[in-house]
Amino acid sequence: MMADLSAVTSRRVTVLGSTGSIGVSTLDVIAHARETYGADAFPIEVLTAQSNVELLAEQARRFRPRMAVIGDAARGGALKQMLAGTGIESAAGREAVIEAAARPSDVVMVAIVGAASLAPALAAVRRGATIALANKECIVAAGDLFRRAVAESGATLIPVDSEHNAAFQLLNFDEAHAIERVTLTASGGPFRDWPSERMAVATPEQAVAHPNWSMGAKISVDSATLMNKGLELIEAHFLFSLEPDRLAVLVHPQSIVHCLVSYADGSTLAHLSAPDMRTPIAHALAWPRRMSSPSRRLDLAMLNKLTFEVPDPERFPCLNLAQTCLRQGGLAPTILNAANEVAVQAFLGRRIGFLDIARVVEDTLSARTANSTAIPRDVDGILDADRQARDLADTICRRMAA
Ligand SMILES: NC(=O)c1ccc[n+]([C@@H]2O[C@H](COP(=O)([O-])OP(=O)(O)OC[C@H]3O[C@@H](n4cnc5c(N)ncnc54)[C@H](OP(=O)(O)O)[C@@H]3O)[C@@H](O)[C@H]2O)c1
Known part of the structure; x- marks a missing residue:
């Protein structure tokens, strides 16, 4: 006998980062739920991506969200054209991704990569949604602030990692x-x-x-x-x-x-x-x-x-x-995360070697120890520290690559 899961499958879902590895797995779990529990399982409010407009449009046509958002503003026209006649709203740009996270839905899957997820994740937290949190960088970069925001809004945080x-x-x-x-x-x-x-x-x-x-x-x-x-x-x-x-x-x-x-x-x-991320994703949903x-x-x-x-x-x-950095607390994890994101991109772009990743992070942290123990009170404080650490890490990468 099949259990009555209608209170679960009627949940409206937003997927931030639907074109990535976690995003695609999330849609796979939802497709399976629609086959198993009925075609209207997990109605989708918004799907977002950064630049992969083709896959986003394809997902939108298949999963029928109310809205699809592309982070890269230059691709907004292409998305609109690809969704013409479907009745699915489209929007583009960084602010549109944040607004998408604030739209009413029951569960928001945060599957954007990197600290870029912080502002959209906080927008979803502040309206008290259930957050299925795959992204780890936002909580590393802004742990205290994130925790405070969850406590204040009464949001529910379900880890997906x-x-x-x-x-x-x-x-x-x-x-x-x-x-x-x-x-x-x-x-x-x-x-x-x-x-x-x-x-x-x-x-x-x-x-x-x-x-x-x-x-x-x-x-x-x-x-x-x-x-x-x-x-x-x-x-x-x-x-x-x-x-x-x-x-x-x-x-x-x-x-x-x-x-x-x-x-x-x-x-x-x-x-x-x-080892299959669809297990924790299904658990979180x-x-x-x-x-x-x-x-x-x-x-x-x-x-x-x-x-x-x-x-x-x-x-x-x-x-x-x-x-x-975990023991130091304050801004140390923010700096660690920012320097690591820059170093990983430099390695993927073949500008530094694999072992240089740790060196870039270590050198960035050493240069920033003077004020890294301060505890930021707001997102701007975090973003400021994140930006400064990225600039510094970038300079270190360039020096290494020279
Ligand atoms: N993959 C896993 O098995 C796994 C497991 C545990 C935790 N996680 C965590 O989950 C998060 C996502 O990982 P992933 O492997 O799925 O990453 P991914 O495959 O690189 O996908 C990232 C997603 O975020 C979008 N995106 C990239 N930059 C963005 C930006 N600046 N603003 C808005 N959206 C942006 C991408 O859009 P485009 O496709 O258009 O670029 C894509 O939809 C990471 O924090 C990761 O640590 C992943």
């Missing part, structure tokens, strides 16, 4: 005093076994070829440097109010166990699933209920072992840099 979604399912907040440790697992990325000399000449193609997950270019590079896990420690700190010494990382190359929560009575609970998803299923009989190891701080210095 697989480790945090797993933690969300495992954590018993009524017994918060008994949570001894939350361990996030890392696959170790494509260079887990590589010596430093080989990593020094790694190409962007090698760095984005993740062994287990299919993801956007930026997060794939972050996984290769282990900065992704560092960002996730900071994300976990802000999402779950956990002190840095209750957060740990283990390398788990199979990416089956996503998070382990250890309690004071000696119990350790683990969350397992196949249906929470607190459970619904069917098209994700790959776990077959433990096929896997003959699950292994765990401690990350190597020598070859993966980004993890330590992030842990230091």
